[in-house]
Amino acid sequence: MAKNIGILASISWNSNSWQDQATPSDIAKSNFDYVKANGWMHEDLNFGHRKYPLEENGTYIAYTPQFNTLPSLEESKYVGIVFLKSFNYHKNKNFIVGCYAFPDIGRFVRSADEEKYNVYDFGNIRATPENIILFSTPMPITDEICSIKGYLPKGKKLGKMGYNYLEYSNVLKILDEATRLNRDKNLDSIKYKFLTDGRYKF
Incomplete structure (x- = not known):
């Protein structure tokens, strides 16, 4: 049986590149709906890893509302990358906008010394900065x-209310297109690790 090597999850669109308030x-x-109802989104700083302080362990924390109920440990134990997609209402299209590679998935409190972390105080994905990529050219999906x-x-469609698990071949095909569209040494390195690390090949 194929194993889950990646996850494709959704976040709200942020015209400030997820580095400041929407x-x-x-x-x-x-x-x-919760964003409209509350007038605020918790994922605003998802790609602020070059702008805001890291946690003491060297990671940066992001948030997706689709992990409010966390993936099961059994089904996600081999997951090596979380791709984030978002609906760009300016273009009326969904795009994969970036990824967190080799992440931890759980509930994490932002403890670093940053005033904005008093509001954006927790998340559910974390990774080291070199493994966090905001695509300069997002992928339409x-x-x-x-x-x-x-x-x-095969046979799966994009999750409307939840996330999608990805198999090894799916992860590689997304990374193939992402590296074709985006010149980024860290992204190239992530792809290379998936190609060469036997833990992900099933």
Whole structure:
């Protein structure tokens, strides 16, 4: 049986590249009802790893609402990467916007000395900065694209209310396209590790 090597999860769109508070338009047009209801999103700083302080253990923490109920330990024990997708309402399309490679998944409190962490105080994914990539060129993603390019396990469609588990071949195909679109040495290194580390090959 194929093992789950990756996860594709959703976050709300942030026009400030997830490095500062979302705009009022981002809030109003979010595809998450809780964001509209509360006028605020917790994932605002997801890719602020070059801007804000790291935790004492050298990791940076992000948040996806789809992990409010965490993946089961058994089903996620081999997961080596979490891709984050978001609906860009400016273009009316979904995109994979970045990834957290070799992450920890759980509930993590932001403890570093940063005023904004008083508000953005926790998350559910963490990784070291070199393994956190915001794609300069996001990848468009639809059910049709996933079917044609093999981004999801056979017969699966993009999760509407939840996340998708990814098999090894899906992870490699997403990384193939991501590295084609984005010149990033850290992203190249992540792909190389998946190609060469036997723990991920099943």
